[in-house]
Amino acid sequence: MSRDERIRILLVSIGMYGQKYLAEVTEKDVGGDVAAIVDVAPDLPERFPVIGEKGIPVYRSLGAFFERDRADLAVLSSPIHLHAEMVLECLKNGANVLCEKPLCLTEDETLKMAETARKTGRFLAVGWQLNYDRAVLRLKQDILEGRFGRPLRFRCVHAVRRGRKYYARNGWAGRIMADGREVLDSPFMNACAHQFQMMTFLLGGTMESPVRVTSVQGELYRGNPNVENYDIAALRFQTEGGVPILYYTAHPLKTRNLGQDGVAEFEHGRLTWGRDGVFRMTMDNGESICYGMDGSTPVMQKLYDAVRCTKEGTAPLCGPESGLAHLCGVRMAQLLPVRNIAPERVTWLEEDGDLFPCVQGLEETFLTAAENWALPGEIGLSL
Template sequence: MKQMVRVLLLGVCGYGSNYIKEISERDTPGVRIEGICEVVPNVADLYPIIREQNIPIYKSPEEFYREHQADLAVVSTPIHLHYQQIVTCLQNGSNVLTEKPVCTSVQGARKLEELERQTGKFISVGYQLNYSRDVLALKQDILSGKFGKPVSMKALHAMRRGDKYYARNGWAGRIAVNNCAVNDSPFNNACAHQFQIMTFLLGDRMDRAMELARVEAEPYKANRHVENFDAIAIHAETVNRVPVWYFTAHALQEKKLGPVAEYRFEKGTVYFGRDYGSGPKAEYVYEGDDGTVTDYGKIAKGERLQKFYDAIQAVRTGSRPVCTVQCAIPHLEAVEQIARIPIVQVPEPWMQDLHEEDDTFHTIKDLQKTFTWCYTHQEMPSSVGFLDEK
């Protein structure tokens, strides 16, 4: 009999619904929900498993730990609650799988690393691409030196989001909530992954990402009802001097753009989203300058919530999942540095409000064209006449 892993779920009505549904629907052997922390009053009406298995619901992890213990706490609460909740869970003897970002500051993340050492428990961060088996195979190949040294990395990923998205909770698009930095934006939230994965792939070990030496960025805001920016171009440089370009937005006229990525190495290039004649191929493909091709799409990616299964496995074996707190730090470094850069309000002539399917989207005209050009040529929007007189 496998060791029963007792799980505490924190936040089950947003993204966290994925975990409770996975456990309910997949009937994962050897996993039991020991308790739930949630503030939505009717949560027991939402998931039948709660009544079927008599799962207790608490308002805070402190209340839960007065009566229970958990081997793994899964944190899917608002960003600004992560730090304190993770501390409580570690101090009460749980390992933690937290949704990204791990917390709201690099300083906080380093303190969490220290607390992991003190408690002997792990924190695993929920950037799901890091757990995907094709990505891990690609990283192994990068680390083995097969492609030579990294030369430059770039990615483009934008998803249109409107008023409904920003109205779903009290912190979407906010810079701070109750004096705590949230820095919610497409870069810190919905489109975080394509940037974070570049720093992860550049890491010098499987469980490390490459930290940043410098971050330049142009944050733009179209939606006047939102505090933070909703489009951004980023040009960073890692501590091992690899330039990293990233373009992301919610203020897009089209429904989505990308993801596309190009990672250039001394001996060839890794593409994601390259069009080989039948539309963009949403897989990583390495094309060596000597004609070698490796299609990572042929590797089975694993489970949709592989991060959860890896955390369960790590609890059982006493190992640590691959996406450590350190793997979350370069993204957090960029978020913190960008927060110091003034946001450019997009002038009226460049804006277009679109009304579709009961939603309103505050978009920037020609953003797709500009970001595609900037991505292709590795330029910042201001240097190609973006937002000049219209």
């Protein structure tokens, strides 16, 4: 396929996140056009007038689409527990796939999808946008080349406020099971997964691979009593090679966005990063090195990379194995006990027509624990 040829893009599910892909493909020139949308929601043409304006066909299942048509690239933003079977169906029908993160629920599913991609000669890319970020890629290259010496320990605080509307938008948010299948939804699994996945990516032994996670210690809480799974997590993972990763994430907090606030210590320097997407390395010899000062990579770079790879017959760096450490971490964390926060420690905040549970003192607890490279209970803090 030549660079100028336009590719046919199938958008699978255009809910809270998938609509960003719809906007990108219909409002900008991404190098391809929407062949069709697959989604079961009945009211899509009313919610997205562009569907009628551009005459985009809408199907209720992948089977119905592939019976009549074909696509060069399928972009999946479907519920997590549907990813594996949808990815397989797209690959088997000749489409390359960009699937939103997290890819799936088990390592077996990951390996099966990777094998199917290999056999069909198509790629399976995953939408971990930080793995497409040019600053992160340059940083990883330098870590791999040993520019900062051995990595010693990593940590990050990243929590975002989520309230009633977020949990009410579908049948799987905050659930352990949905439609009789595991979904394990939590801030660590889903909304705040990126920073943890990125740290495992930075510690991986090759440009493609993440480090392996070997064990976890942690504290899980349920601040929002309507959530089935946990919604607050302070976790310490050990990784192959001995670099611990501490991660603090939650949804029931007063602050809209806490973090990202990341620190990575190396033999010869200390790396910090925040919400501005800039990674600042201060070396022990006083040298400072910045990644991302030239402007951050757009979140949708993943789509542009996937379109380019479709035309070239190559594959994006962020393949099926990219999320394995995160998946392993999610499954390990899921086995930890969950403590309910006492209702008198939760206040309910009404804002923007939404209702948010806020656990008192959560922000301070996380920031103090992170500063001390500790879990809250280890330094006498409790929620």
